[in-house]
Amino acid sequence: MGRREIALTLNGTQRRIEVEDQVLLIELVRGLGLIGTKLSCDTQVCGACTVLLDGRPVSSCTTLAIEAGGRTVQTIEGLADGTKLHPIQQAFIDRFAFQCGYCTPGMIMAAKALLDEKPDPDAATVRHWMEGNICRCTGYGSIVEAVLDVAHPERVGEKLP
Amino acid sequence: MVLRRFDVHKVTSVAEAVALRQRYGEDAAVYAGGTELLLAMKLGVARWPHLIDIKPIAALRTLAVTKDLVRIGATVTHWDLERDPAVANVLPVFARLEANVANVRVRAAGTLAGNLAFAEPHADPPALLVALGARVILEGPTGTRNLLVSDLLTGMYQTAIAPDEVIVAIEIPLPARDVRMAYVKFQVLERPSVGVAAVATVRDGKFVGPPAIVIGSVDEVPRAVPAAELAGALAGDPRTAEALAEAASAAVDPSDDLAGSAEYKRHVVGVFVRRALGQLMAGAA
Ligand SMILES: Cc1cc2nc3c(=O)[nH]c(=O)nc-3n(C[C@H](O)[C@H](O)[C@H](O)COP(=O)(O)OP(=O)(O)OC[C@H]3O[C@@H](n4cnc5c(N)ncnc54)[C@H](O)[C@@H]3O)c2cc1C
Ligand code: FES
Ligand code: FES
Numbered sequence: 357m358g359r360r361e362i363a364l365t366l367n368g369t370q371r372r373i374e375v376e377d378q379v380l381l382i383e384l385v386r387g388l389g390l391i392g393t394k395l396s397c398d399t400q401v402c403g404a405c406t407v408l409l410d411g412r413p414v415s416s417c418t419t420l421a422i423e424a425g426g427r428t429v430q431t432i433e434g435l436a437d438g439t440k441l442h443p444i445q446q447a448f449i450d451r452f453a454f455q456c457g458y459c460t461p462g463m464i465m466a467a468k469a470l471l472d473e474k475p476d477p478d479a480a481t482v483r484h485w486m487e488g489n490i491c492r493c494t495g496y497g498s499i500v501e502a503v504l505d506v507a508h509p510e511r512v513g514e515k516l517p
Numbered sequence: 518m519v520l521r522r523f524d525v526h527k528v529t530s531v532a533e534a535v536a537l538r539q540r541y542g543e544d545a546a547v548y549a550g551g552t553e554l555l556l557a558m559k560l561g562v563a564r565w566p567h568l569i570d571i572k573p574i575a576a577l578r579t580l581a582v583t584k585d586l587v588r589i590g591a592t593v594t595h596w597d598l599e600r601d602p603a604v605a606n607v608l609p610v611f612a613r614l615e616a617n618v619a620n621v622r623v624r625a626a627g628t629l630a631g632n633l634a635f636a637e638p639h640a641d642p643p644a645l646l647v648a649l650g651a652r653v654i655l656e657g658p659t660g661t662r663n664l665l666v667s668d669l670l671t672g673m674y675q676t677a678i679a680p681d682e683v684i685v686a687i688e689i690p691l692p693a694r695d696v697r698m699a700y701v702k703f704q705v706l707e708r709p710s711v712g713v714a715a716v717a718t719v720r721d722g723k724f725v726g727p728p729a730i731v732i733g734s735v736d737e738v739p740r741a742v743p744a745a746e747l748a749g750a751l752a753g754d755p756r757t758a759e760a761l762a763e764a765a766s767a768a769v770d771p772s773d774d775l776a777g778s779a780e781y782k783r784h785v786v787g788v789f790v791r792r793a794l795g796q797l798m799a800g801a802a
Contacts, residue, residue: 358524377568378520380555398518399556400623401707412596412625418555419626422525466621488620 362425366390367434375421381407382416384424385431392432392461403489406462407431413469432461435468443506444468450512451502455493463489467503476507518559527570531577531656531685534569538681539658541567547683549592550626552619553635577685582607587689595624595632607691610698611649614641619707630684633669636676639708639776643670644733645700647741648714651689657682666739673737692716699796701789702734709734710776711785713765715793719752728752728797730761730790735769735782742768742790758794762787 359376366388375384382405385393396404398417405417408430435442444464447453454460463486470477470485477485482503483496491499505511525548528534537545545567548554557563571577577590582603589598598604599616618624618632618641632640633653646666653669655662658681666687669676678684692698695718702712717728730742742765750757771782 358522376522377525378523380520383519398559400552400620403620403622406622409625413622414626415622418552418559420525420551420555469621484616485621488622 360422360425362422364424364426365428366424367430373421377420377422379421380417381409381414381419381421381424381429384421385416385429390431390433394458394461396458397490401488401490402459403462403466404459406465406489408465408469411469411472413466430465430468432465435464442468443509444471444503447502447505447512448499451498451505453494453498453502454491459489459491459493463491463499467506470503471506477503479504520555520558521564523558523566523568525568525570527573529573529575531571531574531683534571534574534683535656535658535681537567537569538683542680545569547571547634549628549631550594550623552623552627553631553637571683580604584691586691587611589629589687589689591630591684591686592628593630594626594628595619596621596626598629599624608689608698610700611642611645611689614645614700617641617702629687633666633687634676634678634684636670636672636674637708638673638737639710639734641700641702641709641712641733644712644731644739645698645714645716646687646689647733647739648698648716648729648731649689649692651687653684654686654688655679655682656685661685663688667741670738675737693718695720697797699793701792701796703785703789706776711735711782711789713786713789713793715790715797717752717797719798722751722753723749724752724757725749728761730765730793732765732769732786732790735771735786740768740770752794753798758791761794762790765790 361372361374363372382395394404395417396402400415400418405415406413407416410427444467466489482500526537546565548568548570572592577592579590580593581588595615595618605612632642651666652663657679671677698716700714702709712733714731718725727744727748732740766783766787769786771779773779
């Protein structure tokens with residue numbers, strides 16, 4: 357009690373890690389060097405800390421690390437295939453969907469969960485899903501367009517109203 | 518923010534959870550999604566050396582729709598509820614409410630039982646659950662009992678849950694086929710400022726019995742609007758809407774806060790009661 361070993365699949369790799377019960381998932385992943393996951397509001401409001409737990413988006417700032425026991429965790433570092441970016445990452449670049457980039461890992465992980473469930477969402481669905489991810493720089497239009505582009509590569513470069 | 522040390526006890530039966538509540542008393546809290554609990558602990562407003570994790574209890578994960586009711590196990594999340602085809606079929610308004618609770622991450626982890634047990638006044642499900650006559654099933658050392666949601670919620674962060682009890686399920690009785698319902702909310706911050714639930718039967722354009730109108734998020738607990746004299750009233754008549762809006766604004770006892778002044782909230786309550794009635798009638802047969 358208080359301290360236990362958990363077995364998880366982290367970005368495709370099986371790992372066994374000893375953690376104390378009160379450790380948060382964000383402390384675990386960042387402590388392992390996966391610092392793409394960002395801490396901002398610390399209150400489940402902004403989404404900068406979004407990671408996927410068995411495919412579902414969660415706020416790693418307010419999730420205990422032990423919840424990852426027996427499950428899969430995906431962070432932003434797990435998306436690219438070597439130097440080839442994941443299509444969502446590429447779409448964010450193509451649409452200029454970030455400036456400072458602090459919100460971006462969370463945005464992309466949230467978008468991944470959406471696209472895994474609904475590969476071709478409409479704009480209203482994207483807006484509703486991403487409501488809990490806050491960006492202080494870009495404005496949300498380009499972010500929504502980037503997510504929509506993933507299902508429609510032919511739109512890339514198209515100027516949208 | 519770093520959390521202070523605590524022990525998580527993963528239990529696999531309700532009896533075990535109850536026994537731990539008895540053993541640790543005020544030093545322990547039930548832990549489900551943790552979306553409220555861990556926040557409160559991070560903010561330092563609460564400290565529990567022991568958390569009783571009820572998620573491993575298989576029996577609490579069931580979501581069942583029978584001919585008479587929807588039974589929602591205590592660890593069923595908002596995410597599960599907004600996606601369940603059977604729930605969407607029998608209670609589409611409730612499914613839509615669930616899809617608009619908080620944000621996708623809170624819905625993925627947070628449970629309906631946790632929402633009720635925390636009793637934060639700014640919440641969506643309580644108003645509709647009260648209007649529908651939903652019950653909460655509690656298990657304690659001497660067995661089970663059930664309470665109407667209206668009796669469970671007793672104040673801001675206050676409930677009738679005994680220190681050694683655990684919510685095992687929420688049961689929503691299925692309304693008759695011709696019962697109409699609506700839920701509309703007004704929200705500027707993270708949580709709703711005003712929520713209005715309306716449940717009524719309308720035949721030949723008239724209310725059968727009084728409509729159930731419940732205002733959530735404004736007072737410490739959901740407020741039912743007295744509407745006995747509107748039994749039999751013409752449901753689509755603007756005078757009916759006016760009377761209900763006035764009764765609702767008078768029924769609530771708002772205070773000034775970040776979401777607005779008391780006077781403003783009374784006004785918004787009236788506006789949203791009219792909107793809720795509009796939605797109720799829009800599905801009109
Ligand atoms: C950023 C944010 C936005 C939100 N917005 C909304 C909103 O728009 N509308 C809305 O309605 N809600 C909103 N919420 C509240 C949300 O619905 C709740 O946080 C969630 O449902 C709580 O469930 P949980 O399983 O995480 O509870 P936990 O955090 O695990 O527990 C909450 C409390 O309930 C107790 N508890 C939990 N389960 C039981 C049980 N079975 N028996 C007895 N006690 C129990 C715990 O001891 C604790 O005191 C929001 C929350 C956050 C953090
Ligand atoms: S840092 Fe976790 S939601 Fe903002
Ligand atoms: S790009 Fe700066 S916060 Fe979104």
